[in-house]
Amino acid sequence: MQTEHRIPSIAAAAAAAGVVLLFSTADAAAAQDGLAEKGRQISEVHCSRCHVVDPDNRMAGISSTPSFMILIKALDDWRDRFATFHARLPHPAHVRFEGDGPRPIDLPATTKEVVLKVEDIEAIVAYAEALANDMKE
Ligand code: HEC
Known part of the structure; x- marks a missing residue:
């Protein structure tokens, strides 16, 4: 008797899990799109005076x-390089993070200073990821 009850409930649980999985995949994709869009905007504002950032x-x-x-x-x-670009030349000369405190007086920014939030890096990498995917198509 027990097993007869268990089978449908396992099926129901599996179906529910499937629904959850579907939703979470869609949510994750939407979140990734949102992050990439945020990264695109940051790149337009802070990177496009030197780099072409958008095809x-x-x-x-x-x-x-x-x-x-x-x-x-x-x-x-490229993934690593985008994730660490702030430490790679020439960027340390103009990029710093919020909360890092101002630049030392004897090391002024060599060009217009850019102050990023640490989480902006994740968005920039997500944007690079979206560009890479577009380039595959
Ligand atoms: C003042 C000009 C300037 C700005 C602003 C700038 N970059 Fe760069 N970036 C460069 C130059 C020049 C290079 C090439 C350096 C080289 O050839 O070694 C470069 C290289 C890079 C590289 C490759 C680094 C490596 O070591 O291979 C990445 C990734 C990058 N930039 C990302 C960014 C991002 C993201 C932004 C905006 C948040 C940005 N850059 C803003 C000038 C700039």
């Missing part, structure tokens, strides 16, 4: 600086 706006940036698309295409480890 639809190639007029931005300066030609001596590689575009985000070139970086993604050329570098196998």
Whole structure:
């Protein structure tokens, strides 16, 4: 008798889990899209004066600086590089994080200073990920 009851309840549980899984996959995709969009906006504001950051706006940036698309295409480890760009030259000269405190007086920003939140990095990486996916299509 027990087993007869258990079978439908396992099926119901599995179905419910399936629904939860479906919803959480959709939620995760939506969250990722939101994060990538946030990263796109941050990149437009803070990176596009040097880099072309968007395939639809190639007029931005300066030609001596590689575009985000070139970086993604050329570098196998682009994910790491976007996640650590703030520590890579030339960025330490103008990027710092909120809460880091002001720059030392003897190390002024060499160009317009950019102050990011630590979580902005995640958004920038999500945007690079979205660009990489678009480039595959
Ligand atoms: C003042 C100009 C300038 C700004 C602003 C700037 N970059 Fe860069 N970035 C450069 C240059 C120049 C290079 C190429 C350095 C080289 O060739 O070694 C570069 C390289 C990179 C690289 C590759 C680094 C490596 O070591 O391979 C990444 C990733 C990157 N930038 C991300 C960003 C992001 C994200 C932003 C905005 C938050 C940004 N950059 C803003 C000038 C800039």
